[in-house]
Amino acid sequence: MTIMEQGGAAPQAASGLIKETTTQSFVKDVIEESKHQPVLIDFWAPWCGPCRTLTPIIEKAVMAAKGRVKLVKMNIDEHPDIPGQMGIQSIPAVIAFVDGRPADGFMGAVPESQVTAFIDKLTAGMPGAEPTVAELLKEAETILAEGDAAGAAAVYAEVIAADAASIPALAGLAKCYVATGALEQAKQxxxxxxxxxxxxxxxxxxxxxxxxxxxxxxxxxxxxxxxxVAANPLDHQARFDLAIALNAAGQRPEATSHLLEIVKRDRKWNEDGARKQLIQFFEAWGPTDEATLDGRKRLSTILFS
Known part of the structure; x- marks a missing residue:
């Protein structure tokens, strides 16, 4: 069976990133090549249904890695010696070779996200390697935290260009739009x-x-x-509205303080509205934000003291 018959990958094979190997060429294609960059050896057979499922997944992931890793495929029916020597008892089985030796692996038709994560882990820190999705997402988060929403949006867009279904990237891009006041783009x-x-x-x-x-x-x-609020400290609605306005102005600690004041004065006001609004603040700010951490601590002190 040719590569095209197995998974329609002939165009990809032409790129040099994906190829078939034999018992005779295994050392050259896998062992020697892995001394230059990681090589995945995929053991498969024509009768193996899960192999047909894995083929397009792993080929797509390898192509998306843009040269950070190569894929070599071996039909175990035609070439049983190598998988036998390596103790391969179930297929599909994928073994990663690095510097001429097996370094990691997985078995079965795993989902695309798992294959991508496997490749990212395998190639992390490689000299000259393109940044992984995880690294790009981290970079975007850092840029956004520094106040450069436009710069962060560009990085998130780069991730989405490679993976249109990336939830962290879509959420991150929407967050950038919110930061610049472009709410319609955020919603879209x-x-x-x-x-x-x-x-x-x-x-x-x-x-x-x-x-x-x-x-x-x-x-x-x-x-x-x-x-x-100054004219009437018991005007909880005015204090509640002030908290929302302060949050929109970026004054999170002050917004928190006003809602906590309502909770202290009248926990049941507006059906526990102040506490519920605080929870929405925490959700929007994120669990690791300093204002969230401080606010949760102060809220707990009030509720459980």
């Missing part, structure tokens, strides 16, 4: 997230942030709300 980006993934923490955080911005837009200026 979130619409690209499959319904089954809408409960993802990153997606929910961006949706919460959008909701908070829209809430704040319906309120008056911060100074007017501050005057209302």
């Amino acid at each position: 980006t979130l619409e690209l997230v499959p319904a089954a993934k809408r409960e993802d923490a990153a997606v929910k955080a961006v949706q919460a942030a959008i909701d908070l911005v829209e809430q704040a837009a319906a309120l008056g200026p911060v100074t007017e709300l501050e005057q209302k």
Whole structure:
């Protein structure tokens, strides 16, 4: 069986990243080649259904790696000696060779995300290697945290170009749009997230942030709300609105303090509305944000003291 018969991969094979090997060429194709870059050896057979499932997945992942790793395939029916020597008892089996020796591996028709993660782990830190998806996402997070929403958006877009279904990248790009006030673009980006993934923490955080911005837009200026609270400290609605407006202005600790003040004065106000609003803040800010950590601690002190 040719590569094209197995998985339609003849065009990819022409790139030099994917090829078939034999018992005679195994040392050259795998052992020697792995001294230059990691090589995956995929043991398969024509009668193996899971092999046909894995073929397009692993070939796509190898091509997406853009030269960081090569794929060599071996038909165990035609070439049983090598898999026998390596103790391969079940297929599909994929073994990674690095510097002439087996380094890692997996068995079965695993999902694309697992194959990509396997390759990323295998090639992490390689000189001249293109950054992995995980590295790009981390870079984008860092850039956004530094206040460069446009720069972060460019990196997230790079990830989406390679993987249009990347939930972290879609959520990250939407977050960038929120940071620049482009709420419609943020909403349109979130619409690209499959319904089954809408409960993802990153997606929910961006949706919460959008909701908070829209809430704040319906309120008056911060100074007017501050005057209302100063004139009547028991005006919980004014204090509640002030907290939302302060959050929209980036004053998270102050926003937290006002909602906590309501919780302390009247926990049942507006059906526990102040505490619920705090939880929405925490969700939008993210679990590791300093304001979230401090706010949760202060809220617990009030609730359980």
